[in-house]
Amino acid sequence: MAKIRQWLMAYPITMPAIAHRLCRLIPAQCPFGRPVLTIPPLCKLNPFYEEVVMLRFRALTHLNEVCQEDISQYV
Numbered sequence: 001m002a003k004i005r006q007w008l009m010a011y012p013i014t015m016p017a018i019a020h021r022l023c024r025l026i027p028a029q030c031p032f033g034r035p036v037l038t039i040p041p042l043c044k045l046n047p048f049y050e051e052v053v054m055l056r057f058r059a060l061t062h063l064n065e066v067c068q069e070d071i072s073q074y075v
Contacts, residue, residue: 001047004048005048005051008048008052009051009055013058013059014062016069019059019060019062019063020063022055023059023060023071024074026052028056028074030043030044060074
């Protein structure tokens with residue numbers, strides 16, 4: 001598990017397309033209320049919760065600060 005955590009924390013976000021994809025794939029909040037087969041990325045039950053939150057945050061930061069894009073669609 002430590003290798004997965006390290007990989008998530010070190011994953012490079014250098015292209016806008018990757019940042020957009022991450023922001024679309026990782027939900028802004030835990031989607032309880034609908035049936036879910038796996039533990040969603042942003043539920044605190046996920047053992048990689050903090051790493052996934054940081055990955056999404058880094059993607060949003062890259063889009064906002066480096067690419068100068070509006071990120072309001074992802075918040």
